[in-house]
Amino acid sequence: MKNIIRSAKHLQYIRSQPCMIGQMSGSQACHIRLLTDGGVGLKPSDCYVLAMEYRYHKMSHDLGEVRFFKEWRINPFIYAKMYVKMSPCNKVNNKEVLSLLDERINTYARIYQDQ
DSSP states (O other), X not given: OOOOOOOHHXXXXXXXXXXXXXXXXXXXXXXXXXXXXXXXXXXXXTTSEEEEOHHHHHHHHHHOHHHHHHHTTOOHHHHHHHHHHHOSOTTTSSHHHHHHHHHHHHHHIIIIIOO
């Protein structure tokens, strides 16, 4: 069984942030599925969350994450780490999670951005 991190406090913090793309308020907590601990029918840990307004969140699902992030030239894990570092939640804002996100930043860059 995976050790999935759930944090209502972190998700509430994410929803209070402006959209990472459009900078508008009213963000949703958008979970990154690519390279994370989620699975079929299992939402990834809450440390893999981005603040996006509805239209961008929907677009990420409609286009698929790889294409969406590539078109916006975004390494999503850089943003996830930024949100975790500013989060008031100790479940996500800790050395272990930050180290994990650093690993994902590098892996994502190697696989998807260096093409």
